[in-house]
Amino acid sequence: MIKVKTPATTANIGPGFDVLGLAFKLYNEYTFEEIDKGLVIEGCPDVYNNKENLVYKSFLLAAEQLGKKVDGLKISMKINIPVSRGLGSSSACIVGGVYGANAFYKGGLTKEEMYKIAVMIEGHPDNISPCVYGGLTASMIENEKPYTVGYDISSQLKFCALIPDFETSTNEARKILPKTIDFKDAVFNVSRVAVLLKALETGDMDMINIALKDKLHQSYRGSLIHEWDDVKTICEKGDSLAFFISGSGPTLMNITKDENFPERIKEGISRLKHNWEIKMLETDKGGAKAEIL
Ligand code: HSE
Numbered sequence: 214m215i216k217v218k219t220p221a222t223t224a225n226i227g228p229g230f231d232v233l234g235l236a237f238k239l240y241n242e243y244t245f246e247e248i249d250k251g252l253v254i255e256g257c258p259d260v261y262n263n264k265e266n267l268v269y270k271s272f273l274l275a276a277e278q279l280g281k282k283v284d285g286l287k288i289s290m291k292i293n294i295p296v297s298r299g300l301g302s303s304s305a306c307i308v309g310g311v312y313g314a315n316a317f318y319k320g321g322l323t324k325e326e327m328y329k330i331a332v333m334i335e336g337h338p339d340n341i342s343p344c345v346y347g348g349l350t351a352s353m354i355e356n357e358k359p360y361t362v363g364y365d366i367s368s369q370l371k372f373c374a375l376i377p378d379f380e381t382s383t384n385e386a387r388k389i390l391p392k393t394i395d396f397k398d399a400v401f402n403v404s405r406v407a408v409l410l411k412a413l414e415t416g417d418m419d420m421i422n423i424a425l426k427d428k429l430h431q432s433y434r435g436s437l438i439h440e441w442d443d444v445k446t447i448c449e450k451g452d453s454l455a456f457f458i459s460g461s462g463p464t465l466m467n468i469t470k471d472e473n474f475p476e477r478i479k480e481g482i483s484r485l486k487h488n489w490e491i492k493m494l495e496t497d498k499g500g501a502k503a504e505i506l
Contacts, residue, residue, distance in 0.1 A: 214244055215246075217243045217245070217309045217501060219308045220238065220501065221239040221241075221305065222235060222236050222304060222460075223237070223301070223372070224339035224459070224460040225339065225427075225457070227409065228402040229339070233406065233409075233410075234301075234352070235343050235348070235372075238496070239494060241302075242293075243289070244289045244506070245272070246289075247286065247317075250285040252288075254269065254288050254290070255289040256289050266306075268288055268309050270334075271306065271307040271308075271310025271314075272317075274311070275315060275322075276317075279315070279322070281314070298459075298462075299461055299462045300374070300460070301344055301460065303383075304340035304344045307341065308327075312501050312502075316505060324346075328359065328361070329358070338352035338359045338361060345500050345501055346363055346500045347497050350363055351364065366496055367416030370413065370496075371470065371493055373478075374491075374492045374494055375466070375482065376464045376492060378487050378488040379439060381437050381461060381463045390429075390430055391433065394429060401428045402429050405426060408420060408424040409425060422455050425457050430458075431457065438458065440485050444485070450478075451474060452471070452474070453469055453474060472493070
């Protein structure tokens with residue numbers, strides 16, 4: 214039996230649209246077992262219990278690359294990453310399936326090869342990179358080949374996720390974006406990405422607060438996230454200026470050094486119409502892992 218553990222991730226981190234990503238110590242676990250024939254999936258909502266399941270589809274695609282045919286497979290899942298909330302649940306499924314197939318068939322694929330397959334399935338690399346490699350990553354694609362590099366991140370920084378009881382669709386959140394942007398807005402974001410990476414390494418909160426701003430996606434997406442303005446105001450009153458949409462949302466994220474931050478926003482958040490879970494997350498440094506049980 215094979216067990217794969219994949220971390221949750223946040224993508225974009227303000228100005229780094231489709232580029233930056235960070236892994237968290239919040240994991241999904243998938244086990245893969247051979248059965249005589251067919252497909253059995255356990256541990257996931259009924260709606261995903263079929264052949265369209267992303268873990269299964271990714272397993273099949275990786276098996277195909279390895280020249281293997283899947284006869285019978287049982288997948289058991291322990292889902293801790295909230296689904297469709299902007300915390301990398303799709304990437305966790307994809308990486309889980311790809312790592313699972315490689316270990317299951319003793320495929321001998323390198324991490325880089327599995328990374329490429331996973332990015333090919335997902336289409337953009339910003340969540341896949343930290344899910345595979347852990348930590349803070351910056352990624353790019355050139356001639357369909359993904360590249361990623363890791364950056365250090367200060368251990369003083371904590372991430373406070375506000376996870377609502379509603380979902381957003383990444384497709385919808387991408388459709389809402391403009392086709393072209395102003396040159397000065399591009400400069401605004403490029404400058405902030407570069408500065409943000411150093412500020413995250415040194416833990417300079419003043420610099421992080423400014424460098425997290427963006428002009429490419431967040432203002433357009435605010436309309437898809439109910440109570441976004443209210444949550445932002447509550448966080449600002451709680452002394453957080455380091456606020457961004459996690460991936461394509463709807464989770465909203467704060468960067469803070471203060472462990473008491475959740476206490477300061479708890480009451481305000483509890484008065485909102487939607488239920489927002491407040492969750493402190495720490496950085497994962499190791500990325501996805503597969504083991505033979
Ligand atoms: N960079 C992606 C987006 C992350 O914001 O659309 C979600 O997959």
